[in-house]
Amino acid sequence: GAGVSQTPSNKVTEKGKYVELRCDPISGHTALYWYRQSLGQGPEFLIYFQGTGAADDSGLPNDRFFAVRPEGSVSTLKIQRTERGDSAVYLCASSLDISYEQYFGPGTRLTVT
Amino acid sequence: AQKVTQAQTEISVVEKEDVTLDCVYETRDTTYYLFWYKQPPSGELVFLIRRNSFDEQNEISGRYSWNFQKSTSSFNFTITASQVVDSAVYFCALSLYNFNKFYFGSGTKLNVKP
Numbered sequence: 393g394a395g396v397s398q399t400p401s402n403k404v405t406e407k408g409k410y411v412e413l414r415c416d417p418i419s420g421h422t423a424l425y426w427y428r429q430s431l432g433q434g435p436e437f438l439i440y441f442q443g444t445g446a447a448d449d450s451g452l453p454n455d456r457f458f459a460v461r462p463e464g465s466v467s468t469l470k471i472q473r474t475e476r477g478d479s480a481v482y483l484c485a486s487s488l489d490i491s492y493e494q495y496f497g498p499g500t501r502l503t504v505t
Numbered sequence: 506a507q508k509v510t511q512a513q514t515e516i517s518v519v520e521k522e523d524v525t526l527d528c529v530y531e532t533r534d535t536t537y538y539l540f541w542y543k544q545p546p547s548g549e550l551v552f553l554i555r556r557n558s559f560d561e562q563n564e565i566s567g568r569y570s571w572n573f574q575k576s577t578s579s580f581n582f583t584i585t586a587s588q589v590v591d592s593a594v595y596f597c598a599l600s601l602y603n604f605n606k607f608y609f610g611s612g613t614k615l616n617v618k619p
Contacts, residue, residue, distance in 0.1 A: 423604070425607070427607075427609075432611070432612075433611055433612070434509075434511075434596050434598075434609030434610050434611050434612050435550070435596070435607075435609045436609070437606050437607055437608070437609075440605050440606060447605055448605035448606050450606065451606065481548075483550070485550075490603065490604040490605075491604055493552040493555065494552060494607075495552070496542075496549050496550040496551075497549070498547075498548055498549050499548060499549075
């Protein structure tokens with residue numbers, strides 16, 4: 393079946409602009425995670441959704457970052473007033489429920505110029 | 506606070522050699538889970554294994570084996586008779602009992618040369 397998909401695969405934006413990154417989890421997966429991965433580093437947790445609600449958003453770096461999952465499936469990570477330091481690969485992962493293995497998407501490479 | 510350390514940044518071996526990737530973790534919680542993921546050059550992370558803190562039995566899956574030792578807070582990963590297809594970045598990760606948050610190490614890049 394289809395895996396986790398993320399769009400766009402690449403996004404180049406100018407400093408100060410607003411961006412939206414989309415994640416389509418595997419159908420039926422209730423848990424969804426967003427991570428940020430900088431070059432040469434491991435994934436850094438951003439936010440976790442269980443269903444429609446954000447169960448843990450302690451990893452969001454500041455209030456410029458926001459994520460939603462209104463119907464409990466697709467999720468959108470929103471970044472306002474982008475900064476060059478936001479450049480990274482943003483990964484999404486989903487799992488059937490908590491305690492099940494996570495399936496990762498291919499990521500969105502965000503470049504802020 | 507939780508932390509995962511993978512001290513080996515990069516390892517190079519010749520095909521058929523055995524190789525061990527080290528992982529050391531820190532947590533004060535008694536219930537936690539440890540994971541290994543593989544990130545091949547294509548980029549997508551692939552789940553390899555999960556262990557809980559109450560199960561210190563070593564695990565073997567084909568050429569892969571894992572050694573979990575609570576006494577040294579380590580969860581090491583050994584590949585026996587490495588192959589070129591094993592070349593990837595390997596990440597160790599930790600989650601607490603509620604799986605709300607995952608803590609990843611910085612990864613070890615494994616290069617297996619023919």
